[in-house]
Amino acid sequence: MQDKYETKLRVRGYRMTPQREMIIAALTSSDHHITAEEIFASLHERTRALNIATVYRTLDLLVEEGLVCRTDLGGDRVYYAPLRHGPHIHLVCRHCGQVIEADYSQIAPLKKRLQEQYDFAADLKHVSFFGICETCQSTEQVEN
Amino acid sequence: MQDKYETKLRVRGYRMTPQREMIIAALTSSDHHITAEEIFASLHERTRALNIATVYRTLDLLVEEGLVCRTDLGGDRVYYAPLRHGPHIHLVCRHCGQVIEADYSQIAPLKKRLQEQYDFAADLKHVSFFGICETCQSTEQVEN
């Protein structure tokens, strides 16, 4: 996975630096969504050859190149995750913070409709929707 | 419009202050999406009895109460707009920045599907989708 990322960047004309390697490694070895600050903290423990600005810039680059997905989970931070599988959408529970990955096919009809009725080519890959998940729906009913 | 807002807040147990009045007035008299900083700047010209933190707090309140919609138009700032009409969705052009307001009925089927297949109660009122608008679609083809 790590190598695949680096090859892709190199092919597209980007230079490979120790900093980018570290950041990609941290991203791909994490199995959840992770923040820029978390990436920086875990790497900065071992080396001082990394700056927080570089982390942000590298993440921007990876998002731009479609290798990583940036998700605003509604809180004060922005989360990042490698794109292992194809496009999907995020269902973020406002109550417990859980993130469900839903199939992209769910919004294909919407995309078509927006193009037909508004001539708008929507990019719906990796969008996030906020709401209440199954568990919290039942919990909330009990509370109220 | 202004009065309607103030009545609603009062009924819900909030206090009416000069600051809140000013902010609501600025919001409702603007006809586009506007930033917190813009609201503050336009008001601060005439009076110093207003702090930027208060602007942000009041906007949070109005959003929370469903009177104003907060939209991340993808840039570095967040935009706010009064909710004159009912729920709708935003189609934001990544190219020219134009914001199209699309009918809420466009995503009703999606909401239903997410509930059925993932037991997720999505809140899809005033969501924003990014993409390319009609005009820019033709322009881009020429450019490339």
Add this chain to the structure above:
DNA sequence: CTCGCTGTTGCGAATGATTGCAATAACAAA
């Protein structure tokens, strides 16, 4: 009209994130 409770404000500090710029280093070409 006065009082008192408590919601609201201003201030300043702190947060996450971005930017300009000079120094550095990746990598292709010689």
Add this chain to the structure above:
DNA sequence: TTTGTTATTGCAATCATTCGCAACAGCGAG
């Protein structure tokens, strides 16, 4: 292996936004 070009980095300043806390003020009760 050396060199030159230019992408990339570190640093510090800056930005938009949030937060803690003490002072203040709205408004209902008396």
